[in-house]
Amino acid sequence: MRHCNGMRALLLGGAVALGLGGVAEAQTRIPVGHLMDNSGPTSDVGVPYGQGVADALAWVNRTRGGVAGRQLNVSGFDYGYQAPRAIAQYQAWVQRERVVAIQGWGTVDTEALITFVTRDRIPYISGSYSAALTDPTGRAPRADKAAPFNFFYGPSYSDALRAMIQWAAEDWKAKGRPGRPKYVHMGANHPYPNSPKAAGEALAAELGFDVLPAVQFTLAPGDFTAQCLTLRNSGANYAYLGNTAGSNISVLRACQTAGVNVQFLGNVWGMDENAMKAAGAAANGVVFPLRTAVSWGGDAPGMANARAISQGGATAQAEYRPVHYLAGICSAMLMVEAMETAATGGQVTGDRIREGFYARQRWVPRGFEGVCKPSTFTVEDHRGQMAISLYRAVVSGDTTQGSVAELMRNGTMKLEPVTEITLERRQDWLGW
Amino acid sequence: MAGISLTPCGDFRESYRADTTIFPTRLSRAFAIAAVGLACLAPLTGDRYMLSLLIQSGYLGIAALGLNVLVGFTGQISIGHAAFFGVGAFSSAFLVEHGVPVFFAIPLAGIMTTAVGMVFGLPAARLKGLYLAIATLAAQFIIEDFFARARWFTGGVAGRVTEPFSVFGFRFDTNETYFYVVLAYVVLMFVSAANLMRTRDGRALIAVRDHYLSAEMMGINLTYYRTLSFGISSFYAGIGGALYAHYLLFVSVEAFNILFSIQFLAMIIIGGLGSVMGSLMGAVFMTMLPEIVQWLADGLAGSPIDRALGLGSAVSYLREMTIGAAIVLFLIFEPDGLARRWRLIKAYWKLYPFSH
Known part of the structure; x- marks a missing residue:
């Protein structure tokens, strides 16, 4: 009997040890x-x-x-x-x-x-x-x-767009063109492209743009000739591309074919080196925000x-x-x-x-100095970055030959800094 | 259908009552009750993952049963079932947003979906076969587009966050508790469907399926029963959708696409057309299949087979492909679905060792 109890205790102890071991393992x-x-x-x-x-x-x-x-x-x-x-x-x-x-x-x-x-x-x-x-x-x-x-x-998408619209207003003045510039928001009817729509249109109106009715195109790439013809007929000067790179490429190419002369402003997710290669010359001149201080090269x-x-x-x-x-x-x-x-x-x-x-102000993760841009979060305000670096996609030749790495190295494709705009941390801009 | 031919010899039914009983023997009734009792113990295992799969099977099973009433019992076709499922989900979320307790919102959502389903079922009075299929396809797209635009009702493309099920202040917001809500609805809905098939209306539906001309000659109003079938089917879809809404606590238009409609069709084909229990089996099968494939894919990742075939990240696509393959294989090898296979297994044990 005693032997039996001992055995049971041993088994029980083993099971408990196993259980604890499992917990300890999970905690590590x-x-x-x-x-x-x-x-x-x-x-x-x-x-x-x-x-x-x-x-x-x-x-x-x-x-x-x-x-x-x-x-x-x-x-x-x-x-x-x-x-x-x-x-x-x-x-x-x-x-x-x-x-x-x-x-x-x-x-x-x-x-x-x-x-x-x-x-x-x-x-x-x-x-x-x-x-x-x-x-x-x-x-x-x-x-x-x-x-x-x-x-x-x-x-934030809204702040990035606000910076681009401020740049667009300066750009319009610098080019000395007559009349009021026309601004149009483009993107899918989806929360992501819609997110900065109100903010962009409000600031554009404030800065003296004519705000045109938004143009829709889907997040999945497709034939967007109709959208480009709308763009041309409306005489838009600055168009915001709210989608991601894939469908933006389709728009850029269709608009190039349709002969649309618009300054495109891209979302942070709207342009990158792969998109530049895919869109070729159609991507030339697109202005978009770069989130890091440098790009890969x-x-x-x-x-x-x-x-x-x-x-x-x-x-x-x-x-x-x-x-x-x-x-x-x-x-x-x-x-x-x-x-x-x-x-x-x-x-x-x-x-x-x-x-x-x-815990930190103007926070750059340790070991990534010069790559990540400084962010500041407070209990009251999660707008980490208010300084927006605008870059221009420059495509100066045939992008069908060679990899992205080669095209970037030989300068066929370039990311050219345009300006850096530091937005005021306005309380009435928080949250939209 | 197949069940009648499998009745063993010597098993005579002497009254209508015996003929229409849900459970042919006392033992089968006891088994059914025991199964529900056993299911009640599932949350005690504490395996939340398993519970989430069971909950999914539950609400999908209810909606699949609705489609089975329409397709398997009435012989109509619908490839817009996911849209009605969505109507149920959004209706319930909408009602909760406007102060209706979730407890009442779920059945009310079922009724709202019935109304929508009857409207979209009207073409069924005139159309058959392929034409009806296209008409229901149109319903799918019209309703989907409505979801994306009707901000007041669905929250637009951003979707709608909703509340968990609660009774007298007790919130059913974990898998362990919500499981009982789904289980209760599953039992209720499946027993009602089984009973429906014993009534005059249920038999009328089957008559419409088997031969609509003969049915009409026997005095069955085709338009009435076809529309009714759409109504019942939508009611089930609505309840399923509402249960889904209060499980996930978020409803968004993207979920209710045509692929999801096809999945419902797959569930009833795999489960067994014209079988009440088959609908649940099909739903369980379709819920478990991706998980099993995922499990296999995880096991395969990094193995020599994976390296030899260069599967890499493509392993995850196996999941999507097997669903398609399963449908094809079932159509070829088991057109009567899991329900028939289940009956064959039961008959085998019942007659063992003297099967003939």
């Missing part, structure tokens, strides 16, 4: 969610951005031993830009893996998740830069709701680490990385550094990571 890794669009309508830019994030987090695990000695357990999910799938995955992450932070993507899903991440207190670093994510208190005059756990790396102290991330990544290639890859790295590194702050003297919880985002 920090669960992080990573939502990407690798197959949906925004996959043209979603793929390089997602690779940037994934490679950077893998690099942190490899070279820095994770965050405060704990490896990151990154759970990636391709949701094909379908918001309901993103929400379902979010619930799986929260309930099953108990993630402490999430790297997200699109505007619809991020905006829909505001309520959820606020309730679950999980910092959500999105690929969406919708201004609706920038008001943490919900007190801004035009804000819909508070988004205290939403962050992103870069200027550029030189900066932080580029060594960026190259190391690219070479050691899951998609290990020493290839040319478009601007979105670098933005992905910066976005991931902001989160990592906020986690490190959270880890000093406490658990890595959602609340503490959020505090980590507020």
